[in-house]
Amino acid sequence: MDTRLGALGLSTPVALAPMAxxxxLPTRALVQGFGVGLVVSEMVASREMVEAKPSVRDRAELGARVEGTSVQIAGRDGYWMGEAARxxxxxxxRMIDINxxxxxxxVTGGYSGSAxxxxxxxxxxxxxxxxxxxxxxxxxxxxxxxxxxxxxxAALARRAEDAGVRMLTIHGRTRCQFYKGAADWAAIRPIVEAVGIPVLAxxxxxxTVTARAALAASGAAGVMVxxxxxxxxxxxxxxxxxxxYGPAVEVPTAEGLVELALRHHAAIVDFYGPALGGRVARKHLGWYMDDLGVAPGLRRAVLTADVADVPRLLRATQDARAEVA
Structure with missing residues (x-):
């Protein structure tokens, strides 16, 4: 692995992206349990964090002390960004990331983020x-x-390195693309070549196939998923x-994926409480059920159920699959 990543404490050249x-925290902990070089917290507005508005603290519980975690901050004012860092x-x-x-x-309307x-x-x-x-x-x-x-x-990257930034992550799209089209990994290479600090694509x-392709096209030191x-x-x-890097991963079977989804659901509900946690967990349950191929009617039942009924209904998706088989 690139020694520059190791110097920053990364155990592998693979990081989990911050996603609002x-x-x-429960989701990052789950990913860390499988093994990852770095996880990054959800983006937190610097001024709101400093002023300790409960919505920000409750959302993130940033996991600042958790090994292998970086906290991401955003803002438009140097004073509040500096105060947030303090x-x-x-x-x-352990590490601070600037969005x-x-x-x-x-975000861009407030002259933060990619603005x-x-x-x-x-x-x-x-x-x-x-x-x-x-x-x-x-x-x-x-x-x-x-x-x-x-x-x-690339010009900003050089100035950021001169100012003391230790690592860059470059998303291979412009702001105006949002998430449309394909990421242009080759366009990351000029940025990699412009700096002496490590870059993640x-x-x-x-x-693994797309990770290798991204590394080959960009020349980056690692990837962010x-x-x-x-x-x-x-x-x-x-x-x-x-x-x-790292041991082989045992990919869950269908039954194992149900139990993993329920463990994730329980962790989110425990973290946020039943009402909010149930709502937050729905998107994750939906993604798990995409992989499981759950029928639309049963999917709706799981996503609209009371928190206490989710385990029974999600396990029923396995019974339904067994009947089809």
Whole structure:
């Protein structure tokens, strides 16, 4: 493995991407249980975190002290970004990631996330504020550019490295692409070649085959897995093993996948409480049932059931499959 990743504490060159409303603490813990080099918390707005608004604290419970975890912050003001870094440092965080890649309009409209790709000077001021506020490793996640006419992230990457950023993650799309089309891994290579710090390639990496292709095209030191893990929390570890790192992963059979889904559901419900937890868990149950091929009627029953009824109904999906077989 690239020694630069090892110096940052990564055990494998595979990371789990931060995904709002998805990669919460119970989900990250599940993925870490299979084995992954790094997990990144859901993006947290810097000012709201510093002001300790309960919605942010409750959503993230950032897992700042958890080994192999980076906390991702976003913002538009250097003061609040620096204060957030100080708070996280005091909380025992291991690493801080700066979000300059989120394409959501509610984020870019506030001149955060990938909107900062349109103003490198402003982006650099935020980076400098975070680096100055902490002695923790600071990393940056961003995209190829704002649109196809401004794929100039290599210039920002060089300035970020000079400011003290220790690692980059590049999603192989522009902001204006959102998640449409295919990730352009080859377009990450000029960024890799522009800096001396490690770069992770992100976008459309769903298995070992795509991970190898992304590494070959980009020249990156590692990969970050996003949507490819949904309903398949073992995938980052499976990719790591396929790349030559970590033990082989036992992929759950259908029955094992049901039990895994129920364990995940229980962890989310325990974390958030029955009402909110039941709602948060639905998306994960839906992804698991996609893999299980659950019939539409039974799927609806599981997703609309009271929390206490979910185990019985989800196990019934196995009975239904057995009858078909």
């Amino acid at each position: 409303g998805i990669t919460d 708070v996280l440092t005091d909380q025992g965080a 300059m890649g989120c394409p959501a309009k509610k 900062l790709l349109r103003d490198h000077d402003r982006a650099l001021r935020l980076i400098e504020a975070v680096v100055a506020a902490t002695d923790l490793p600071v990393t940056l996640k961003t995209r190829l550019g704002w649109d196809d006419d401004s794929r100039d992230t 992100n976008g459309d990496i769903v298995d 996003g949507r490819g893990f949904q309903g398949r929390p073992w995938v980052p570890a499976e990719i790591a093993h396929g790349l030559g």
